Amino acid sequence: MTQHTDVVVVGGGQAGLAAGYHLRRRGLDFVILDADPAPGGSWQHMWDSLHLFSPAEHSSLPGRLMPAQARAIYPGAGHVVDYLADYEKRYELPVQHGTRVDAVRRDGDQLLVEADSGTWQGKAVISATGTWSRPFLPAVPGRSVFTGQQLHTVTYRSPADFTDQRVLVVGGGNSGAQIAADLTLGGQAEVTWVTQRPPRFLPDDIDGRALFDVATSRRRALEEGRTDTGGVASLGDIVAVPPVRAARDAGLLTAKPMFSRLTTNGVQWADGSHSGADAVIWCTGFRPALAHLAPLSLRGPRGHIPTDGTRSLGEPRLHLLGYGDWTGPASATLIGVGRPARDAARAIAQLL
Known part of the structure; x- marks a missing residue:
């Protein structure tokens, strides 16, 4: 019916x-x-x-x-x-x-x-x-042969799930930074944060209020035929919310460049070296x-x-x-x- x-x-x-x-x-x-x-x-x-x-x-x-x-x-x-x-x-x-x-x-x-x-x-x-x-998962070489745990942002819950594990967090946006900070501040896992390009933190005094104002200003500029201001993307990729700021300021949130491939038990880096990993969290949008x-x-x-x-x-x-x-x-x-x-x-x- x-x-x-x-x-x-x-x-x-x-x-x-x-x-x-x-x-x-x-x-x-x-x-x-x-x-x-x-x-x-x-x-x-x-x-x-x-x-x-x-x-x-x-x-x-x-x-x-x-x-x-x-x-x-x-x-x-x-x-x-x-x-x-x-x-x-x-x-x-x-x-x-x-x-x-x-x-x-x-x-x-x-x-x-x-x-x-x-x-x-x-x-x-x-x-x-x-x-x-x-959720989007990138076509990274070796993703099908890695024998450790792989999950996306959508299934991450808590640092307690990764006690005593070596964890790779992949992604240079807000989710990647926040989950990497959550894990490092939790102190229960060995965390490596990996990003495609160097992470760009927004100024510490910018939060969602300012971001909405920036997006609104960009919309008005485009509607009036003025130069595109670039909007939020022109400021950076990562909002420095308190946990992210704390991990960054403590030196716990330093990103490494993207690895070349996954192996059965870890990753191979661009210089040919290898690091072991138990889990990969894809914060890839x-x-x-x-x-x-x-x-x-x-x-x-x-x-x-x-x-x-x-x-x-x-x-x-x-x-x-x-x-x-x-x-x-x-x-x-x-x-x-x-x-x-x-x-x-x-x-x-x-x-x-």
């Missing part, structure tokens, strides 16, 4: 909830289909010590300030999960948890959304599945989770779907939300997703 609605939102994390808030304000009928069995989006799967880059008041979705966390300037992932669960309940958003969407297809003047629990027909679709479910949109044949360069703002150029009834700057400046952040969510809801209301 096919169910009907104005808008189907695919994904019930922060982007899907922000979309639901603005769709509700527009008076549209909608449903949010979310694969996770519980509220909280990807935040419920983060590692134990993860904290936001920004204070609570600068990490909020539209309409509802995130409350401060007791004894913490930067809220932890669990606090974010509680906030998102409360947000979903407070605005009575129609989220169907435990519902995985397999495909979105054209069906005349409607879009057909096929899920494991049934089929929905909508006049528009907002895809807000993010990237967490699609993610790709957009867009497999459900494959039947629409919209993929462009680098696997992205070309958009004007959030609206797909090849299918104007489809909006993409929260995947990064290509679907709205800072749209992959809590505070940044509100504006593109509002724009998407307004465009859909006009379309309908």
